[in-house]
């Protein structure tokens with residue numbers, strides 16, 4: 529199979545041609561500062577406001593509730609740190625989960641150093657928060673709950689509607705990191721009473737370095753980046769106009785193409801999961817089959833080291849991931865797999881394959897064949913596998 533097969537869409541995506549086309553005039557030509565008053569600036573301003581509507585429409589928000597940021601990490605830092613510090617007088621307790629992205633986990637760690645107390649909820653074997661456990665964790669001094677919409681490693685979608693309602697009933701601020709869910713699955717801030725939601729453009733065929741924080745009207749979140757009065761005084765810094773325009777276009781495409789993308793990716797994902805589990809012994813699927821992002825498959829191959837598997841797949845032209853790209857090289861074992869109870873030696877053989885809107889059935893078939901071969905090769909070299917085989921004889 530010629531060319532590269534990209535199965536790491538949860539790490540990042542290539543911008544869509546329509547996105548590139550929308551951005552181009554703002555990279556060269558229409559370079560005005562969106563805060564200036566002459567025509568060149570007004571053109572940029574109008575483009576930013578158009579993008580704000582495009583982003584708002586994905587989740588049923590009002591444009592005024594969208595604040596552009598430099599991406600998901602900034603949105604998470606802003607939501608958690610600023611909300612926690614603002615509500616400090618009411619209490620110092622925060623609830624999150626053990627499977628959050630490091631933008632949330634490390635923001636919580638930083639807050640612990642400032643004297644906040646954080647409860648990291650367990651999840652079930654599929655990676656879902658048990659709402660009963662959440663209710664039990666709430667204390668009179670709980671000021672903030674943050675639970676991700678969908679997990680970046682194993683694709684598990686959380687019962688966000690239920691969680692948001694629990695938080696609202698107790699008047700606790702609720703934030704969700706929706707970076708992996710925004711534009712991928714239906715989200716409605718009209719139906720779900722969440723207060724803040726983080727997104728990122730580059731997981732969605734938009735450019736890197738841009739995203740937004742949705743802040744529900746009436747939620748008094750102060751700014752995190754101080755400076756000029758951009759974004760209605762909530763987020764200083766000259767607007768990244770080409771980036772914002774690209775993000776807006778990517779959001780619009782995601783909204784329009786969502787049913788089609790979901791149907792297509794789900795079908796290919798299920799094909800992939802079925803064939804990998806059937807063709808390769810001693811393999812498990814991480815995460816559940818229900819409540820799973822349409823594009824995510826995550827496996828553990830026993831007696832295999834994930835890093836070695838990545839190298840062999842790379843030689844076949846396949847881009848995949850073990851644990852999450854953001855923590856590659858940091859920690860050998862994924863905190864997410866640990867939280868869902870995968871034993872350490874099995875978690876070491878994890879592989880995440882995340883499909884995209886242009887993934888083809890041929891690519892999936894080729895990937896299954898390559899995986900079969902690569903896993904077999906690695907197991908042939910594995911002492912643990914040889915020992916295990918002996919016990920079978």
Ligand SMILES: *Cc1c(COP(=O)(O)O)cnc(C)c1O
Pocket residue numbers: 538598599600601602604629631676678679680705706707708727728729730731737738739
């Ligand atoms: C990628 C990702 C982030 C970080 O977003 P950036 O725009 O890369 O900073 C945060 N949360 C989740 C769940 C992610 O997948």
